[in-house]
Amino acid sequence: MKKINNLKKAKNPFVFYARLSLTLATGKAVSSARNLLEILRTCPDSVIYAHSHRFLQTHQFAGTSPANDFSLWASHALGDEELAEKLGVIEPLSYSSLDQIRKDLVSILSRHLESHTDNRSVSPGQELHLLSSVRFSVSTGLKAWDLEEFQKSLQKSSPATIYLHAFESRLRSAQGISDFSKWLEEEIGEPDLAKKIAELDPHAQTLSKIKEEILEMTQQRLEAKK
Amino acid sequence: MSLLKSYRSIAGSEIIDEIETLAERLAGKSVVHVNSTKVGGGVAEILARMVPLLNELGINTRWEIVKGAQDFYNATKKFHNALHGAAQDITEADFKAYAETVEANASQIDLGSDFVFIHDPQPAALVKKREQFKNHWIWRCHIDLSHAAPLVWNYFKPLVSSYDACVISDPHFSQELPIPQTLIAPSIDPLSEKNRDLTKAEIDKVFSHLKIPRDKPLITQVSRFDRLKDPLGVIEAFEALGPRPGARLLLVGGSADDDPEGAIVYQEVMAKAKGNENIIILSLPPTSNLEINAIQRGSTIVVQKSLREGFGLTVSEALWKSKPVIAGAVGGIPQQVIHKHTGILVHSIEGTTYWMRQLLRNPDMAQKLGENGKEHVRNNFLLTRHLRDYLLLFLMTENPYSDFIRL
Numbered sequence: 106m107k108k109i110n111n112l113k114k115a116k117n118p119f120v121f122y123a124r125l126s127l128t129l130a131t132g133k134a135v136s137s138a139r140n141l142l143e144i145l146r147t148c149p150d151s152v153i154y155a156h157s158h159r160f161l162q163t164h165q166f167a168g169t170s171p172a173n174d175f176s177l178w179a180s181h182a183l184g185d186e187e188l189a190e191k192l193g194v195i196e197p198l199s200y201s202s203l204d205q206i207r208k209d210l211v212s213i214l215s216r217h218l219e220s221h222t223d224n225r226s227v228s229p230g231q232e233l234h235l236l237s238s239v240r241f242s243v244s245t246g247l248k249a250w251d252l253e254e255f256q257k258s259l260q261k262s263s264p265a266t267i268y269l270h271a272f273e274s275r276l277r278s279a280q281g282i283s284d285f286s287k288w289l290e291e292e293i294g295e296p297d298l299a300k301k302i303a304e305l306d307p308h309a310q311t312l313s314k315i316k317e318e319i320l321e322m323t324q325q326r327l328e329a330k331k
Numbered sequence: 332m333s334l335l336k337s338y339r340s341i342a343g344s345e346i347i348d349e350i351e352t353l354a355e356r357l358a359g360k361s362v363v364h365v366n367s368t369k370v371g372g373g374v375a376e377i378l379a380r381m382v383p384l385l386n387e388l389g390i391n392t393r394w395e396i397v398k399g400a401q402d403f404y405n406a407t408k409k410f411h412n413a414l415h416g417a418a419q420d421i422t423e424a425d426f427k428a429y430a431e432t433v434e435a436n437a438s439q440i441d442l443g444s445d446f447v448f449i450h451d452p453q454p455a456a457l458v459k460k461r462e463q464f465k466n467h468w469i470w471r472c473h474i475d476l477s478h479a480a481p482l483v484w485n486y487f488k489p490l491v492s493s494y495d496a497c498v499i500s501d502p503h504f505s506q507e508l509p510i511p512q513t514l515i516a517p518s519i520d521p522l523s524e525k526n527r528d529l530t531k532a533e534i535d536k537v538f539s540h541l542k543i544p545r546d547k548p549l550i551t552q553v554s555r556f557d558r559l560k561d562p563l564g565v566i567e568a569f570e571a572l573g574p575r576p577g578a579r580l581l582l583v584g585g586s587a588d589d590d591p592e593g594a595i596v597y598q599e600v601m602a603k604a605k606g607n608e609n610i611i612i613l614s615l616p617p618t619s620n621l622e623i624n625a626i627q628r629g630s631t632i633v634v635q636k637s638l639r640e641g642f643g644l645t646v647s648e649a650l651w652k653s654k655p656v657i658a659g660a661v662g663g664i665p666q667q668v669i670h671k672h673t674g675i676l677v678h679s680i681e682g683t684t685y686w687m688r689q690l691l692r693n694p695d696m697a698q699k700l701g702e703n704g705k706e707h708v709r710n711n712f713l714l715t716r717h718l719r720d721y722l723l724l725f726l727m728t729e730n731p732y733s734d735f736i737r738l
Contacts, residue, residue, distance in 0.1 A: 123349055127723045130505035130512040151734045163711055181670075230477070234502030236514065239727055243352055243738045263345030 109330055112251040115292035119284075121247035121258050124269035126159055126238045134232035138188055139224050141175065142214040144235060150203040155236035157197035157206055158273060161307070162265075172196045172308050175210060175233070182231040188217050198272040198307045201281030242269075252293055252330075256323040264312035271315065272307050285319070298326050334387055341521045342715040350715065353722040354388035356738050360725070361391040361444040367407065367453035369396055371585065371617035372555075373517060373644040374450050374473055377717070380520045384718055395440045397454040399432035401591070407453045408591055414452065414487070415559060415639040416478025426486060433457060442466075446725050449494075458493045467728040470497040473517065473641040475662040476504045495728045500642040500663040511731075513724055516666060518717035519647045519708070524620035526651055529628055537625035543611060548578040548631035550687055553623055553648075556584045556596040556614070559639045561659070566603050566610060568636065568683035576609055578691055583613040583626055628652050632690050632697065636683055637661055647712040650674065650704030655697035657686045667712065673704040 131152065135141045145153075156174035173195055180189035191213045200206050218224075227233075245266060249255035259267075274284040286299035301322055305315055339347050362385060366374050378394050385392035399407075406425035413419040433456040442457065443464055449455055450471045461468050470491055476484070476499070488506070491497055496511045505512050519526050538545055550569065554560040562582050569580040582600060585593075597614055604610040615622055627633060633649035633656050640662030647667050649656050656674040658664045668674035675686045690697045710716075730736045 123352075125349065125353075125719070125723055127720065127727055128514040130499065130502045130514055132505050132507050132512065149734075230503065232503075234505060236502060237734070239723075239734050239736065241723060241726065241736045241738055243349070245348070245352060261345075261348070263343075263349055265345075265349065 109253055109327060111330065112253055113293045114250050115288070117288075117292060119249045119255055119258075119288045119292070121245045121249075121262055121266050122269055123243045123245055123263055123265040124273055125241045125243055125265055126162075127241075128155055128159060129237050129239060131235045131237050134234045136232045137224050137226045138179070138183065138185065138214055138221075139218055140226075141233065142211065142218065145207060145210050145214065148235065149237060150207075151237040151239075152235055153203045153207050153210075154240070155238040157195075157203075159236070159238050161197060162268060162312075172198075178233045182227045182233065183225065185221075185225065187221075188214075191217060196308050198275070201275050201278060203276060252289075252295065252298075252323060252327060255289075255293075256320065256327065259316065259320060259323065262316065264316065267312050267316045267319070268307075271302060271305065271319070295326065298322060335384055337522060338713075338715050342709070342713050346715050346719060350388065350719050350722065353719065353726065353738070354390060357722060357725055358389045359391075360446065361393075362446045362448055362725070363393045363395060363440070363442065363444040364448045364450065365395045365397060365440060365454045365457060366450035367397050369394070373642070376520070376523070376525070376644070377517055377714070378450075380523065380714055381718060381721070384714075385721075388722075391444075393441070393444070397433060397436040397440075397457075399428075399436075402428040403432040404591055410452050410483050410487075411474065412559070413480035413483040414474045414476055416475070416480065417559065417639070419480065419483075421480075421482060430456060446728070452487055455487060455490050458490055461493065467725070468494045469724065469728065470494045472497060472499050472504065474504070475501070475639050475641055476506055478639070479506075495731070496724065498724065501666060504662075511727070513727070515717065515720045515724065516663060516712060517642045517644055518712050518714045519644055519651060520714045521651065525624050526648060527624070529621075529625055533621075534625045534629050537622050538629055541613065541622065541626075543581065543613075543626070543629075544579065545629065547609075548691060549581055549629065550578050550632045550634060551581040551583065551626060551630040552634040552636065553583050553627060553645045554635065554637070556593045556600060558592075558596055559637060560584075561636045561638045562596065562600045563603050564638075564680050565634055565636050565683070566600070566607075568634075568680045568687065569610065570607065571680070571684040572687060578631065578687070579609045579611060581611045581613065581626065581630070583615060583623070585615045585617045585619065623648075624652075627654060630654060632657060632687065634683065634687075635659065635664065636677065636680075637664065640664055643667070646674070647708050650701070650712075651708045653698075653701035653705045655690050655700040656704065657683060657690070667707070668704075669707070672700070673707045674700050 135144055160174040176189045176192035179185050179192055247258035249258045270284040275281045286303045289295040290299035364378055368375050382392050382394045406428045409419045409421050437457055437460050445466050447468045451473055458468055492509050498513045498515045500516055552565050604612050627649050633654045635643055635646050635658040637659045642663035646656055646658050646664055658668050660676040660678055668676050670676040677683045
């Protein structure tokens, strides 16, 4: 393929990593909404991560399922559909910090329990076993200095790379900006492309589909520069 | 073509790249897996593929087994059942036979690899020898420990606590332990004889050879003849469809080297099915992988009505073949079967009858469940995901006490 000559070169390359994780059982389990509230107030961030971000990576097939494990448990195990609906509103990848997810979960549960004093419990065996995650940031060896190289590297990237740089990286940015959007705008002057990528909805489609969309967007941009 | 590359078209190139990247970080390391049988059962099936793949990735991997006399296998079968929660008559003699046999095996097996990966209770006590080595020890438990009998768990708990980490298949199996409990689901191998694509002619040939009639829809359960798989409950559920069920039931299984109870349960199943021409019982040798593959593919509905289950790989096998699955909501099965999305979860014999009837009447629903199930398995329960998780596990044990590891 012919190289496009007038592409802006970055001062700092985009270095592609993959986010992989292992899930651990904490040995703790909750059997009621009140119980869950108590745990959520104090549990480590890695627990919030496992039941939100990690959950999404393994439940991509689900489509219409809730975007977090707490909502799914409230529906399937606790049988509290009202609580499940309220918790289901929380879409983890739109947050810029795990602590904010925790605060919103705590707030929803607190308000729900103020108006529902029955404190129902699940049947034995239906408890929510709390998980945590060990996260791995794995260098893929892929690097890009301009938009063309960015697209080529993206093509070789796994869903775990797309997930990290398009979504989870929002957790590292005070403004909730992803790695992709930040680099495209600040390093190679592509604010429109950065904005379009920021608008992709990770809860509505699989990571493979999102990768295809980003590839299509970058391809269109490259065509325009020819 | 290398073994690993042959998975690219099925599992996706990206995961193969990830596996290769992780393996580079472990190049030159060595692993020894230890279990109790090389033939029969899910553990042996997984190791048969996992070991060559690890070697191909540059991780020097061996597979050893502990061997014993009949008293050892009797004891470990009782321990296995008791850890699953079934009442067992366990005596001091059982613990003695166990301890002496493992001790004898310890002198026969080279445990000096960088990672010693022990599977299930049978070889668990080998960890007593770890002080002789400066290496990492991992215990892989395939059993549902959520109802473990205290007598047996109290015996194993101090042993397990001596490992660096343990691996369980489902969070419900977690215990209070001082070591990390990693959740890694087992997997199926999409290229194995048991799961590879088959032509219609291959399927027909197996049915013809085994004389399985195909005049009616076939409801099949594939599993060892084991009480925890509830074959008698499956027959009861089928019989409750009435005198004209509009289907046949096939129970197909075998036994593993380490399962002395199989023959007894097989006789009970034969007696229960006697006189019902719609019920077929087949006992096949543990090497009948092609036959099992063809039977699953030729079935209309697959049942796995387990009462206890470590994971239940036969569920993923059937889902991979796009079959609608009715399965007991126990152990690791709910990870594979998301109720009414990737299959049907049941809690009783009556529920099993109800859903057999519903799926026979609603082939469109049955088909959709099967399609969803296949995608779910592709994302989460193939050997490649399992291999990647094991590589991450090795890297985690090299970096203890950290919840963020940069590689």
